[in-house]
Amino acid sequence: MKLAVTTTPSEARFAPILLRGPISETFALASQYGYDGIEVHLRDPHDVDWEEIVELSQRCSLPVTTLGTGMAAGMDGLTFTDAKAEVRFQAVERVKEHIQLAARLGSAVTIGVLNGNLGDPVEQAAQRREHHFVCLKECCHAAADVGVSLFLEPLNRYECDWLNTTEEALSVIEQLGTTNLKYLADTYHMNIEEVDIAASIRLAGSSLGYIHLVDSNRCGPGQGHLPFREVLKALIDVGYDGYLSFECLPKPDAVSALKSALSYVKKLLTELADRGN
Ligand code: LER
Ligand code: MN
Numbered sequence: 722m723k724l725a726v727t728t729t730p731s732e733a734r735f736a737p738i739l740l741r742g743p744i745s746e747t748f749a750l751a752s753q754y755g756y757d758g759i760e761v762h763l764r765d766p767h768d769v770d771w772e773e774i775v776e777l778s779q780r781c782s783l784p785v786t787t788l789g790t791g792m793a794a795g796m797d798g799l800t801f802t803d804a805k806a807e808v809r810f811q812a813v814e815r816v817k818e819h820i821q822l823a824a825r826l827g828s829a830v831t832i833g834v835l836n837g838n839l840g841d842p843v844e845q846a847a848q849r850r851e852h853h854f855v856c857l858k859e860c861c862h863a864a865a866d867v868g869v870s871l872f873l874e875p876l877n878r879y880e881c882d883w884l885n886t887t888e889e890a891l892s893v894i895e896q897l898g899t900t901n902l903k904y905l906a907d908t909y910h911m912n913i914e915e916v917d918i919a920a921s922i923r924l925a926g927s928s929l930g931y932i933h934l935v936d937s938n939r940c941g942p943g944q945g946h947l948p949f950r951e952v953l954k955a956l957i958d959v960g961y962d963g964y965l966s967f968e969c970l971p972k973p974d975a976v977s978a979l980k981s982a983l984s985y986v987k988k989l990l991t992e993l994a995d996r997g998n
Contacts, residue, residue, distance in 0.1 A: 723757035725966035731764040752781035762789030766822040785826040791834035800837025801856035802849040824867035833874035838882045861899040872905035872931045877913040887921040903930020919955035933968040941969045941982030
């Protein structure tokens with residue numbers, strides 16, 4: 722498994738992102754501390770110079786793993802469940818721009834906060850789900866056309882009023898039936914919603930596309946009380962070979978979190994490998 726860290730050059734008001742600021746500096750830091758990849762959150766893909774990010778990724782030997790899109794929902798109110806067709810259209814158009822940048826970078830695109838809420842009245846829930854399905858399907862097809870994968874991320878109940886669990890995400894993925902839509906498991910949300918995080922990882926199995934490895938308090942792994950040994954063991958058992966990305970708060974400060982998360986998870990992975998799991 723490879724280790725990644727989150728970054729954004731946008732104003733990170735709505736996201737637990739470890740490295741904030743100009744990408745020329747944050748890519749250099751991630752590379753300096755030995756990360757294998759970097760996850761970039763962008764309100765709008767045009768917030769960055771596409772050639773600069775391609776060049777930085779190459780120069781720092783740091784693949785961009787996925788593009789986070791949550792700020793398009795948090796700051797611009799774009800979601801796939803909005804009652805207004807125009808807003809849903811804008812949400813899909815924004816994701817299509819992320820997909821174009823992802824194609825250029827060889828990364829994926831995450832759909833999390835952008836999934837939106839079902840809201841009130843409850844009678845409209847079925848229609849909102851249908852809106853979501855139509856938007857997601859269109860994005861999956863646009864992504865497939867350029868060889869990009871999408872990661873569907875459930876969020877906990879305090880951030881979203883549906884699509885909270887592994888089972889719900891797997892059901893949407895199954896209904897869509899496209900091979901480029903995968904499940905993004907975020908251990909912070911799972912700690913609130915799942916009965917047993919490791920069991921949910923085993924249930925997801927080959928549908929897993931990406932992991933946000935975060936502790937119970939949204940700090941880096943090792944700073945809270947999540948059972949990361951069991952979580953990593955489950956990931957090894959299901960043959961997960963993708964990225965573990967630290968989407969966490971820069972606490973006590975970004976550089977300390979960057980170093981401690983990496984060494985904590987590397988140590989656990991080494992111990993598990995030494996014991997043959
Ligand atoms: C996005 O990856 C996520 O986990 C959200 O909770 C961010 O607000
Ligand atoms: Mn997440």
